[in-house]
Amino acid sequence: xxxxxxxxxxxxxxxxxxxxxxxxxxxxxxxxxxxxxxxxxxxxxxxxxxxxxxxxxxxxxxxxxxxxxxxxxxxxxxxxxxxxxxxxxxxxxxxxxxxxxxxxxxxxxxxxxxxxxxxxxxxxxxxxxxxxxxxxxxxxxxxxxxxxxxxxxxxxxxxxxxxxxxxxxxxxxxxxxxxxxxxxxxxxxxxxxxxxxxxxxxxxxxxxxxxxxxxxxxxxxxxxxxxxxxxxxxxxxxxxxxxxxxxxxxxxxxxxxxxxxxxxxxxxxxxxxxxxxxxxxxxxxxxxxxxxxxxxxxxxxxxxxxxxxxxxxxxxxxxxxxxxxxxxxxxxxxxxxxxxxxxxxxxxxxxxxxxxxxxxxxxxxxxxxxxxxxxxxxxxxxxxxxxxxxxxxxxxxxxxxxxxxxxxxxxxxxxxxxxxxxxxxxxxxxxxxxxxxxxxxxxxxxxxxxxxxxxxxxxxxxxxxxxxxxxxxxxxxxxxxxxxxxxxxxxxxxxxxxxxxxxxxxxxxxxxxxxxxxxxxxxx
Numbered sequence: 001x002x003x004x005x006x007x008x009x010x011x012x013x014x015x016x017x018x019x020x021x022x023x024x025x026x027x028x029x030x031x032x033x034x035x036x037x038x039x040x041x042x043x044x045x046x047x048x049x050x051x052x053x054x055x056x057x058x059x060x061x062x063x064x065x066x067x068x069x070x071x072x073x074x075x076x077x078x079x080x081x082x083x084x085x086x087x088x089x090x091x092x093x094x095x096x097x098x099x100x101x102x103x104x105x106x107x108x109x110x111x112x113x114x115x116x117x118x119x120x121x122x123x124x125x126x127x128x129x130x131x132x133x134x135x136x137x138x139x140x141x142x143x144x145x146x147x148x149x150x151x152x153x154x155x156x157x158x159x160x161x162x163x164x165x166x167x168x169x170x171x172x173x174x175x176x177x178x179x180x181x182x183x184x185x186x187x188x189x190x191x192x193x194x195x196x197x198x199x200x201x202x203x204x205x206x207x208x209x210x211x212x213x214x215x216x217x218x219x220x221x222x223x224x225x226x227x228x229x230x231x232x233x234x235x236x237x238x239x240x241x242x243x244x245x246x247x248x249x250x251x252x253x254x255x256x257x258x259x260x261x262x263x264x265x266x267x268x269x270x271x272x273x274x275x276x277x278x279x280x281x282x283x284x285x286x287x288x289x290x291x292x293x294x295x296x297x298x299x300x301x302x303x304x305x306x307x308x309x310x311x312x313x314x315x316x317x318x319x320x321x322x323x324x325x326x327x328x329x330x331x332x333x334x335x336x337x338x339x340x341x342x343x344x345x346x347x348x349x350x351x352x353x354x355x356x357x358x359x360x361x362x363x364x365x366x367x368x369x370x371x372x373x374x375x376x377x378x379x380x381x382x383x384x385x386x387x388x389x390x391x392x393x394x395x396x397x398x399x400x401x402x403x404x405x406x407x408x409x410x411x412x413x414x415x416x417x418x419x420x421x422x423x424x425x426x427x428x429x430x431x432x433x434x435x436x437x438x439x440x441x442x443x444x445x446x447x448x449x450x451x452x453x454x455x456x457x458x459x460x461x462x463x464x465x466x467x468x469x470x471x472x473x474x475x476x477x478x479x480x481x482x483x484x485x486x487x488x489x490x491x492x493x494x495x496x497x498x499x500x501x502x503x504x505x506x507x508x509x510x511x512x513x514x515x516x517x518x519x520x521x522x523x524x
Contacts, residue, residue, distance in 0.1 A: 025048070025051070025066065025070055026070060030067075030071060030074050031074045033045055033048050035077065037081060049084050049085065049088060051067070052067055053088055065101065069104060069108075071085065071089075075111045075112045076115045078116045079118075086122065089108065093130070095130060095141065096133070096136070096141070102144075102145040103145065105145070106148065109127075110152055114156070120153065120157065123149065124153060127149050127150055128146075128164070128167040128168060131143055131171070131184065131188040131189065132177075132181045132184050134180055134184050140188075143188050146188075147195055148195075150164060151195045151196050154196050154199075161199075168189055168199070168203065169202075169206050171185075175214050175241070179244045182244070183251065186207055186251070189206075200272065201271075201272045204272045204273070204276055205279060205280065208277075208290070211252070212280050212284065212290050216284070217241050218241055218474065242475060245289065245475060249477075250477040254481075256269060256273075256296070256297055257300055260297070260301065266301055266304070269297065273293065277293075281294075282315065282328055283325065286328060286332075286467050289475055295482060296485070299341070299342050299482075299485035305342045305343060309333060309336065312330070312332045312336065314329075315329030316381070324376070326377045327376055327377060330381050330384045331380065331384060333351070335471070336470060337388055338388060338470075338487065338489075339470040339471075340487060345395045345399075348388070348395055353408055355381055356410065359381050360410055360413060362381075366378070378419060379419075382414055382425070383421070383425045383429060386429055389409075390429060390433050390436060393491075394490045394491070411442055412443045415445045420448070423452045433445070434449060
């Protein structure tokens with residue numbers, strides 16, 4: 001019975017269609033069809049839908065374009081009951097057609113949203129959703145017409161700006177989607193940020209947030225032996241998620257370099273990247289690769305490095321921030337100072353003095369172990385101070401005034417204070433510091449380390465085991481972009497000469513690895 005009814009309907013439509021030639025689809029004819037659509041006995045509306053469907057782009061392009069142009073003239077007559085006409089038009093993938101088709105449908109949609117706000121949400125949803133489309137050869141195509149539609153709605157109908165922002169976020173391809181979908185979508189929404197600058201911040205923050213979610217899915221080792229590792233030992237992950245993130249992150253960095261070369265745009269990029277970092281990266285457990293966006297930007301624009309250094313320090317110095325956030329702030333400051341070639345020797349020494357001065361002031365005000373207080377920021381600052389000293393000690397001892405500088409750091413006060421920061425220090429950092437302090441007779445810390453090893457009180461493992469950022473980039477293409485600005489650790493000649501007295505395995509190609517893998521005890 002069902003198939004009998006269907007066959008009769010098809011026959012009926014074909015009969016009616018013979019009475020509805022394409023010549024009857026003039027603006028006046030379509031207007032009359034829309035007016036009479038509620039008349040149950042009038043089948044012209046259904047016949048018109050059938051004609052619209054059968055004269056699609058693939059069947060008869062000229063007839064289809066004629067109908068759409070005439071529909072554009074009568075959009076004022078559209079109401080909620082004309083949803084079928086709208087769906088027939090937007091169901092066609094017209095982005096892959098020629099400019100004439102794109103322009104015709106674009107004009108129809110613009111006229112529709114101007115006269116019938118009811119359809120605006122549907123137009124926005126369909127337009128944003130199709131920004132992932134690529135051509136038949138799987139190449140990213142410019143969605144000029146779609147972007148112009150979004151721009152028109154933003155300018156003429158500003159009340160829909162928030163809705164567009166939400167759609168740009170919610171329609172971002174899921175991490176399981178193909179790499180090409182991500183590349184097409186990111187490329188198109190970045191182009192949209194050019195024609196509609198008011199969306200720039202939201203778009204960049206969305207991209208960073210989505211890349212972050214991919215980054216946390218990459219399984220990376222918690223091995224702290226990479227604290228002094230060099231870039232030659234970086235190896236890229238081979239899984240699909242890593243390869244996808246590598247392509248997206250490296251492409252995004254190239255876009256940043258290309259667009260921020262303009263002096264008028266560099267300040268906008270600086271602000272939005274710091275804003276995205278503060279919102280999505282800083283508050284997360286230190287990710288492995290995404291922080292290199294910030295590292296790369298402030299190294300291709302070294303004149304702005306003080307901006308990011310001041311930002312990291314302000315995060316740490318803010319007492320209103322949670323202790324874990326302050327800890328992250330000092331760790332980012334430390335690692336950027338160590339690893340970035342843009343941070344000169346003078347900048348390095350200035351940062352060392354600032355951190356040391358803060359530690360000394362903290363000791364003067366809180367050197368009482370009986371006080372119930374969360375000293376996590378202090379322990380993180382002390383460890384970071386020691387880490388910077390170990391990593392860039394050649395910048396200190398290659399100067400004739402190194403003794404005066406070391407006196408200002410006052411490692412003796414820090415090492416021997418009652419808060420006992422060495423108890424909460426990473427063992428690899430502590431090992432290196434002990435060797436350097438013994439070699440250059442800076443401070444006697446062997447006795448403190450030995451005493452701490454016999455103590456039963458637990459240490460703050462969340463500090464000692466925490467990962468420093470910018471240690472390594474596990475993504476091949478991305479690491480090639482940042483390695484130009486990456487500073488490897490250098491050991492002084494005196495330290496190398498002293499270290500030759502120990503048995504070194506021939507498998508270790510650099511002194512950094514020897515320090516981390518040697519079996520020499522900390523008290524030697």
